[in-house]
Amino acid sequence: MERQPCVYILAKHFNGALYIGVTSDLMKRLYEHRHGVIPGYAARYRIARLVRFEMFEDMNSAIAREKQLKRWHRPWKMNLIESENPHWVDLAIGLGFDPLGGAGSASGC
Template identity: 45%
Template sequence: MKEGYVYILTNRKRTVLYTGVTSDLVNRVLKHKKGEGSEFTKKYEVKNLVYYESHQNMYEAIRREKQIKKWKREWKLNLIRANNPDMKDLWKEITSGGRFHF
């Protein structure tokens, strides 16, 4: 079974949060960066990866995504800042220095 990822994206001003799940984190984030994500992420220009976690399989990842989506915004921000205090875009981190450029 494929590994799964839960991720949180935000916009440039860090005012919007989007939680998603995927089996291919790099390609999914790339789609968001190109404006090919969901209608919500296109509308609010949500392109910056600020949090992600990996799971052994997609079932666990989907369960965790559903859990996080029910959380209050403050709880999500606490989760993000515990791992990424400056809420920087983690794109280069997941692409090992970035073979993709934006």
């Protein structure tokens, strides 16, 4: 995948804690989240399941979208995720990452 501005949503598990971020290199950022490289909220709570991502032409647009999503109520975020990923499948697997281990990766979630 080519470097491109992207807003992404990670989840702990189906209906679990959410993390919204922005990056210009989704593959690198997913690796960092999945290996706990960057300390913070997502690493502390082991939030690494990619449940949604949106690509943008420029970083300003991506940052604006990230800020918008962070202001949304949780039910709105859940509806957004479920509009294209109703079972909260880990989309990172389709990008070449291994499935996550642990309790948050039960099949069907």
